Amino acid sequence: MTADVKKETLGFQTEAKQLLHLMIHSLYSNREIFLRELISNASDAIDKLRFAALADDKILEGQSDYQIRVEVDKEAATVTITDNGIGMNREEVIDNLGTIAKSGTAAFLASLTGDQKKDSQLIGQFGVGFYSAFIVAERVEVHTRKAGEPKEAGVLWESQGESEFSIGELPRDERGTSIRLFLKSDCTEFADDWRVRSVIKKYSDHISVPVLMLKQEAPGEHDESDDEAKPEAPTWETVNEATALWTRSRSDISDDEYKAFYQHVSHDFDEPLTWSHNRVEGKLEYTSLLYVPGRAPFDLWNRDASKGLKLYVQRTFIMDEAEQFLPLYLRFIRGVVDSNDLPLNVSREILQQHPSVDSMRSALTKRALDMLAKLAKSDADKYATFWREFGQVLKEGPAEDFANKEKIARLLRFATTHMDSETQDQSLDDYLGRLQEGQDKIYYVVAENFNTARRSPHLEVFRKRGIEVLLLSDRVDDWLMSHLQEFEGKKFQDVARGELDMEDASEEEKAEREKLQEESQALVERMKQSLSDEVADVRATARLTDSPACLVVGEFDMGAQMRRIMEAAGQPVPESKPTLEINPGHPLISLLDREQDEERFADLAHVVFEQALLAEGGQLKDPAAYVERLNKLLLKMSAAG
Numbered sequence: 001m002t003a004d005v006k007k008e009t010l011g012f013q014t015e016a017k018q019l020l021h022l023m024i025h026s027l028y029s030n031r032e033i034f035l036r037e038l039i040s041n042a043s044d045a046i047d048k049l050r051f052a053a054l055a056d057d058k059i060l061e062g063q064s065d066y067q068i069r070v071e072v073d074k075e076a077a078t079v080t081i082t083d084n085g086i087g088m089n090r091e092e093v094i095d096n097l098g099t100i101a102k103s104g105t106a107a108f109l110a111s112l113t114g115d116q117k118k119d120s121q122l123i124g125q126f127g128v129g130f131y132s133a134f135i136v137a138e139r140v141e142v143h144t145r146k147a148g149e150p151k152e153a154g155v156l157w158e159s160q161g162e163s164e165f166s167i168g169e170l171p172r173d174e175r176g177t178s179i180r181l182f183l184k185s186d187c188t189e190f191a192d193d194w195r196v197r198s199v200i201k202k203y204s205d206h207i208s209v210p211v212l213m214l215k216q217e218a219p220g221e222h223d224e225s226d227d228e229a230k231p232e233a234p235t236w237e238t239v240n241e242a243t244a245l246w247t248r249s250r251s252d253i254s255d256d257e258y259k260a261f262y263q264h265v266s267h268d269f270d271e272p273l274t275w276s277h278n279r280v281e282g283k284l285e286y287t288s289l290l291y292v293p294g295r296a297p298f299d300l301w302n303r304d305a306s307k308g309l310k311l312y313v314q315r316t317f318i319m320d321e322a323e324q325f326l327p328l329y330l331r332f333i334r335g336v337v338d339s340n341d342l343p344l345n346v347s348r349e350i351l352q353q354h355p356s357v358d359s360m361r362s363a364l365t366k367r368a369l370d371m372l373a374k375l376a377k378s379d380a381d382k383y384a385t386f387w388r389e390f391g392q393v394l395k396e397g398p399a400e401d402f403a404n405k406e407k408i409a410r411l412l413r414f415a416t417t418h419m420d421s422e423t424q425d426q427s428l429d430d431y432l433g434r435l436q437e438g439q440d441k442i443y444y445v446v447a448e449n450f451n452t453a454r455r456s457p458h459l460e461v462f463r464k465r466g467i468e469v470l471l472l473s474d475r476v477d478d479w480l481m482s483h484l485q486e487f488e489g490k491k492f493q494d495v496a497r498g499e500l501d502m503e504d505a506s507e508e509e510k511a512e513r514e515k516l517q518e519e520s521q522a523l524v525e526r527m528k529q530s531l532s533d534e535v536a537d538v539r540a541t542a543r544l545t546d547s548p549a550c551l552v553v554g555e556f557d558m559g560a561q562m563r564r565i566m567e568a569a570g571q572p573v574p575e576s577k578p579t580l581e582i583n584p585g586h587p588l589i590s591l592l593d594r595e596q597d598e599e600r601f602a603d604l605a606h607v608v609f610e611q612a613l614l615a616e617g618g619q620l621k622d623p624a625a626y627v628e629r630l631n632k633l634l635l636k637m638s639a640a641g
């Protein structure tokens with residue numbers, strides 16, 4: 001192909017260079033996947049052409065027999081993948097094959113460790129794509145022409161996968177793209193017809209476009225006496241199943257086929273955790289195939305990361321990332337929806353207004369939630385994986401989707417005082433199964449991290465009474481809890497909020513609490529005066545057993561954790577002071593009560609307040625003053641001793 005080409009040499013973008021290098025070294029043990037990636041791209045290119053032809057069928061140049069051809073040449077040690085899809089012009093070749101446009105790429109590359117095994121996992125998450133050709137090829141040639149452009153617009157791109165590539169003009173009769181791989185000496189197996197066929201069967205059976213290879217003559221078929229009549233034109237045969245997988249009946253599709261199809265639609269390297277394939281008939285007609293990935297993509301938290309489903313209308317590919325069919329909190333779900341009701345010329349704008357889309361969205365949301373519920377029930381290990389990867393995203397659900405709040409709540413998993421471990425593996429149903437007699441609330445504590453939550457002084461009385469408390473420490477938790485009011489008729493109660501009124505307290509306990517309050521009246525008044533700048537109120541409490549004091553926010557005030565997040569984000573936060581609750585039975589509080597020296601009383605009262613703030617993960621306004629006060633008290637103590 002290279003004769004007479006005016007060539008120009010250009011360098012790969014730095015990120016592309018790094019990725020290429022990494023790809024070659026970390027995916028070697030799984031090298032056959034290059035074929036899946038290239039066929040997947042070829043099929044995408046044909047989908048794009050089909051879609052573009054809906055608006056202007058001149059670009060088909062009278063040829064609408066879509067196909068992908070794979071040719072091997074054992075002698076030359078090459079394998080060539082040719083599609084008659086949309087093709088690329090010069091600029092697109094440079095952009096698509098020479099740079100990586102995904103946002104977050106630099107951060108992704110920085111997260112790599114140099115450990116091949118770990119990196120190969122990560123790179124799978126990133127999506128391997130076209131560059132996987134260089135795992136097996138020492139040189140790659142791409143000859144392409146954009147559909148609808150003249151033959152002379154053909155482009156030849158060539159690279160050895162190091163730091164540069166060359167690009168030149170080379171006329172091309174057929175529209176579309178041909179990718180020729182000059183195989184490395186230890187990869188010549190991919191120039192073998194049978195080897196390639198089996199890889200195509202394995203990974204690309206479900207591609208709706210036919211993948212063709214030259215028919216091989218069976219041994220003995222060749223009749224010598226016929227030699228005069230030859231040569232016949234080579235015949236091509238279809239190697240893959242070539243029907244869109246989702247159009248087939250569920251019972252005819254094997255798990256392996258579902259998995260391979262997932263890798264095609266999601267560009268994921270790994271297997272999905274589960275899937276749900278459904279055909280809906282009646283008022284609306286559509287087929288959906290939804291998957292739960294096994295791992296979060298590297299850019300899950302990027303605003304512009306890919307999300308949504310692949311949309312088809314009557315089998316014709318319309319768009320990637322159709323976001324309208326699922327809510328944001330299910331943005332990790334991948335798959336396909338094929339509608340019979342939407343018009344073929346549907347655009348993103350039309351999708352936003354089309355009446356069927358709303359009904360499809362609520363049905364697909366329900367379907368996705370049911371699929372997760374089923375996974376939780378049938379495979380605890382896989383569900384734990386799901387939760388680890390996507391739990392935080394699902395926690396956005398109750399705020400976004402009021403109608404499905406209860407369903408989502410049932411899917412949530414928490415760390416609680418029951419296991420006292422950081423792993424979030426307890427469901428609300430588990431919690432309800434362990435309610436104490438008379439308990440009619442679901443208690444929780446929110447803190448900055450797990451240990452602060454677990455050691456929160458607010459929990460002391462709950463532990464004493466054997467009442468379980470949810471331990472929340474993810475950033476999204478305050479947000480979540482502000483939208484979850486109740487579950488199965490039980491209200492959620494923040495243990496650090498409002499006055500503690502434990503419904504199971506006995507008459508005796510109540511009387512004791514009242515007595516406590518009366519006895520502490522004088523101390524409480526003195527402390528209120530001393531701490532009037534810091535706290536809204538001081539009161540004696542029975543909720544503490546080991547700690548001298550804790551802070552409590554008003555029933556309707558913003559939680560401490562939420563306040564910290566808002567402050568960190570530079571958001572205005574309404575001014576509100578917490579209430580200090582003290583434990584009159586604690587020796588430090590008794591000491592305070594006995595303190596006659598007003599200055600020392602003020603110091604000690606402040607230290608008690610500041611320590612309560614520290615214990616819940618808060619920040620002191622004036623840490624130096626705290627240290628000074630504490631030191632003063634320590635010195636006093638040693639002087640007294």
Ligand SMILES: Nc1ncnc2c1ncn2[C@@H]1O[C@H](COP(=O)(O)OP(=O)(O)OP(=O)(O)O)[C@@H](O)[C@H]1O
Pocket residue numbers: 041042045083085086087088096097126127128129130131177267
């Ligand atoms: N056969 C082809 N025909 C037309 N365009 C192609 C072809 N192969 C690749 N491209 C273009 O090159 C781009 C980059 O391909 P590449 O496989 O690296 O990434 P991708 O398919 O976009 O995503 P991923 O990295 O997740 O696989 C594609 O998005 C497409 O625009």
